[in-house]
Amino acid sequence: MSKDSPVDPRGPRFSAWITTAILAVVLLTGSWRLLAAQTVLFGLCAFISLKLNPWGHVYRFAVQPRLTPTSEREEAAPLRFAQGVGFVFALVGTIGYATGLTALGVVATSAALVAALLNAALGLCLGCEMFLLLRRYAPVLARPQ
Amino acid sequence: MTGVWAVLGAVAVVAAVGVLLRFHGGRVRVTAKPREDLPGPVRDLLDPATPVTLLQISTTFCAPCRHTRVLLSDLADRTDGLRHVELDVTNLPEVAAGLGVLRTPTTLALDASGAELLRVGGVPKRDTLIAALRPHLPRPIG
Numbered sequence: 456m457s458k459d460s461p462v463d464p465r466g467p468r469f470s471a472w473i474t475t476a477i478l479a480v481v482l483l484t485g486s487w488r489l490l491a492a493q494t495v496l497f498g499l500c501a502f503i504s505l506k507l508n509p510w511g512h513v514y515r516f517a518v519q520p521r522l523t524p525t526s527e528r529e530e531a532a533p534l535r536f537a538q539g540v541g542f543v544f545a546l547v548g549t550i551g552y553a554t555g556l557t558a559l560g561v562v563a564t565s566a567a568l569v570a571a572l573l574n575a576a577l578g579l580c581l582g583c584e585m586f587l588l589l590r591r592y593a594p595v596l597a598r599p600q
Numbered sequence: 601m602t603g604v605w606a607v608l609g610a611v612a613v614v615a616a617v618g619v620l621l622r623f624h625g626g627r628v629r630v631t632a633k634p635r636e637d638l639p640g641p642v643r644d645l646l647d648p649a650t651p652v653t654l655l656q657i658s659t660t661f662c663a664p665c666r667h668t669r670v671l672l673s674d675l676a677d678r679t680d681g682l683r684h685v686e687l688d689v690t691n692l693p694e695v696a697a698g699l700g701v702l703r704t705p706t707t708l709a710l711d712a713s714g715a716e717l718l719r720v721g722g723v724p725k726r727d728t729l730i731a732a733l734r735p736h737l738p739r740p741i742g
Contacts, residue, residue, distance in 0.1 A: 482603040536661040568610040586661040590693045
């Protein structure tokens with residue numbers, strides 16, 4: 456696994472808004488294909504590199520030049536961990552929708568939506584906050600990378 | 601239709617969390633308990649010559665830990681008798697469990713003997729923390 460360099464913290468907030476919109480559309484349409492695409496995106500960011508996040512590139516080229524530069528940087532490790540948490544929820548949701556277990560799809564997608572919106576609107580990274588809890592009760596999931 | 605309710609429900613949950621964080625985040629809890637059972641890695645960080653040690657519990661996967669580090673180290677630099685140390689518990693879950701810490705950052709104020717004076721979950725609010733520490737320090741906080 457490659458190590459990402461620290462990022463401008465406003466980039467992930469921007470991405471989180473887009474993720475929020477995608478997950479809301481999934482809930483409204485029940486499209487498992489869209490959710491599957493989001494799952495792949497979460498997986499790419501979590502397991503390969505944050506550089507594969509297309510919204511990060513949109514942010515860098517379209518949004519960042521319009522903002523006042525900041526020297527603030529955020530470590531990549533918490534972000535990738537959070538993407539991994541999103542991956543698990545989105546995967547469960549995709550399986551739910553695709554197999555006709557719509558209730559499972561709705562519940563898992565709603566949980567992912569809450570996490571994405573918390574990140575976008577409040578800057579709260581749920582996956583990061585839960586790291587110690589996960590570590591305590593599900594050590595396999597939260598092994599350090 | 602279920603989807604619409606799910607979206608509205610998610611928004612409501614986030615709004616509720618936002619309100620809770622507003623009031624509870626960074627709040628100082630006065631714990632005031634003597635500690636005979638401090639985990640080893642914590643005991644090693646204590647300094648008997650300093651009245652109050654701010655022990656910040658962090659993990660690698662913690663974004664607000666960095667803000668907390670900046671705030672606390674600045675506060676410690678300006679204040680006599682106060683120091684700031686950070687302990688990364690990513691690979692020390694038993695230390696976090698031993699201290700009863702479930703989220704990061706959590707900041708514990710320990711006196712020279714290792715007794716816990718207070719703790720703060722989340723990024724501390726500077727003014728609230730200064731007010732809570734004042735009785736334990738030899739000189740006013742600058």
